[in-house]
Amino acid sequence: MGLTAADYLELCQNLTPYGPAWPREPEAFVTRLLDGWAQEFARIEARIDALIEEADPRTTIELLADWERNYGLPDECYPEAATIAERRGRLLQKIAFEGGQSKQFFIDFVAALGYPGATITEYKPFKANSKCNAALNQGGWRYAWLISVPASSTAVRFKANSRANEPLTRFGDPGLACILAKYRPAHTILYIGYGA
Structure with a gap:
């Protein structure tokens, strides 16, 4: 599990100098600005974690069409598979095929x-x-x-x-x-x- 937005906010606040110009209260302008950055950092980390799943043909969803294109699917011999599971199955067969x-x-x-x-x-x-x-x-x-x-x-x-x-x-x-x-x-x- 990756870092949350609250974790990133704490990390960002720890990188700022100490003093009255850098308040840490939740309603302070600097805290709200850093919170916006923290939300984006957490979103980017979640997308990176999701892309790790896309690198595996057994779990891919978003990049399934790219995997199929790289392995010449759908094949001209058989019609296109109807479900994601069937498409993944054909992809895995094609990857494992040695001839x-x-x-x-x-x-x-x-x-x-x-x-x-x-x-x-x-x-x-x-x-x-x-x-x-x-x-x-x-x-x-x-x-x-x-x-x-x-x-x-x-x-x-x-x-x-x-x-x-x-x-x-x-x-x-x-x-x-x-x-x-x-x-x-x-x-x-x-x-x-x-x-x-």
């Missing part, structure tokens, strides 16, 4: 996005030294990979209050496709399968 290119990284990454149980299949082209039962496919599959996410987490089913032109079942998540396309290795071709 990677391994299978396990992408499995953990999509699990953190709400798709647990995903699997990854990497395709390899058929070569002269491939096994006899290996699948025949084109050379372009060398850089292709498939991430399969459970259908239960991505299926949107037709309901009684749905519009007549909506499909009976719709799969996919444009936000997931966007963010995976953003973080996939640049030389690869990514496919997403729903219903693993």
Whole structure:
């Protein structure tokens, strides 16, 4: 807890000379002048204490927009978060994100996005030294990979209050496709399968 205005007033009065020209009574002009300064010093100290909270992304409120701007939020892949807590959560995820290119990284990454149980299949082209039962496919599959996410987490089913032109079942998540396309290795071709 910082100093109060009364504490600052006492400090200011202790810096003035002693004598009848420097009265310390509450109604004296010099005391009222020093009290104005003391109020401002206390206000400035309170603002400094508040800025310490703003330096931490877990507690920021006033500087949250600046934190988000510095980390590229809101992301083009997902809509803007509605609450301060959601915005802080996305900010903390972005700060903690280290990246990677391994299978396990992408499995953990999509699990953190709400798709647990995903699997990854990497395709390899058929070569002269491939096994006899290996699948025949084109050379372009060398850089292709498939991430399969459970259908239960991505299926949107037709309901009684749905519009007549909506499909009976719709799969996919444009936000997931966007963010995976953003973080996939640049030389690869990514496919997403729903219903693993």
